[in-house]
Amino acid sequence: xxxxxxxxxxxxxxxxxxxxxxxxxxxxxxxxxxxxxxxxxxxxxxxxxxxxxxxxxxxxxxxxxxxxxxxxxxxxxxxxxxxxxxxxxxxxxxxxxxxx
Amino acid sequence: xxxxxxxxxxxxxxxxxxxxxxxxxxxxxxxxxxxxxxxxxxxxxxxxxxxxxxxxxxxxxxxxxxxxxxxxxxxxxxxxxxxxxxxxxxxxxxxxxxxx
DNA sequence: TTGACATATCGATAATTTGCGATATTATAA
DNA sequence: TTATAATATCGCAAATTATCGATATGTCAA
Numbered sequence: 001x002x003x004x005x006x007x008x009x010x011x012x013x014x015x016x017x018x019x020x021x022x023x024x025x026x027x028x029x030x031x032x033x034x035x036x037x038x039x040x041x042x043x044x045x046x047x048x049x050x051x052x053x054x055x056x057x058x059x060x061x062x063x064x065x066x067x068x069x070x071x072x073x074x075x076x077x078x079x080x081x082x083x084x085x086x087x088x089x090x091x092x093x094x095x096x097x098x099x100x
Numbered sequence: 101x102x103x104x105x106x107x108x109x110x111x112x113x114x115x116x117x118x119x120x121x122x123x124x125x126x127x128x129x130x131x132x133x134x135x136x137x138x139x140x141x142x143x144x145x146x147x148x149x150x151x152x153x154x155x156x157x158x159x160x161x162x163x164x165x166x167x168x169x170x171x172x173x174x175x176x177x178x179x180x181x182x183x184x185x186x187x188x189x190x191x192x193x194x195x196x197x198x199x200x
Numbered sequence: 201t202t203g204a205c206a207t208a209t210c211g212a213t214a215a216t217t218t219g220c221g222a223t224a225t226t227a228t229a230a
Numbered sequence: 231t232t233a234t235a236a237t238a239t240c241g242c243a244a245a246t247t248a249t250c251g252a253t254a255t256g257t258c259a260a
Binding site for chain 2: 003004007011013019020023092093096099
């Protein structure tokens with residue numbers, strides 16, 4: 001967990017939103033056939049629609065969040081699903097309380 | 101408290117360090133004649149020395165941290181002292197736990 | 201008042217980030 | 231196989247950030 005990388009990832013309105021939306025995905029995303037969003041996550045297209053930005057941008061933002069350790073990914077067929085990585089998020093909370 | 105502004109302020113090694121040093125200033129800064137660092141804070145020159153960057157840069161970094169609400173300032177004579185703003189820091193911790 | 205510090209601000213250049221369109225890659229279904 | 235859909239990556243221009251030197255501003259002491 002690289003604090004600077006994490007804070008950079010969080011320094012952007014869209015990326016903050018993605019992370020927030022993923023906290024309660026059923027509330028924010030339109031369902032995906034036979035996928036439990038809570039367990040599996042949401043795919044890039046779902047995020048793209050919600051963000052109202054290009055697929056390219058959505059994909060990159062998800063990638064930035066993932067490299068920072070804030071979300072994790074699972075490929076199922078031609079879809080890539082992303083969901084929150086609660087462990088890392090807790091770690092950052094701890095870092096914030098102890099080091100900052 | 102503007103989360104994006106806060107995370108941007110924290111997205112820099114030097115600024116993170118300043119904030120960390122200020123947590124226990126006596127441990128990290130050389131004393132200033134008759135000033136209780138814990139109560140009053142440390143001045144720009146002290147931070148400049150510790151940072152090993154120019155006075156200009158140190159002053160700007162302190163200003164960025166202050167605008168983000170992470171530190172507060174008090175001018176005494178020709179010195180400007182900065183210390184942590186624990187209230188805001190707590191607020192951000194809460195934001196992090198609740199919104200992110 | 202003037203000189204000497206401490207700090208803030210301005211203007212500049214290099215580096216990084218933003219967000220896009222175009223294209224490459226991967227996986228499925230026909 | 232091939233057409234198609236989903237995703238990733240590349241290369242770009244615009245915007246923002248990093249860091250500096252130079253200079254302005256504020257404050258005290260002589």
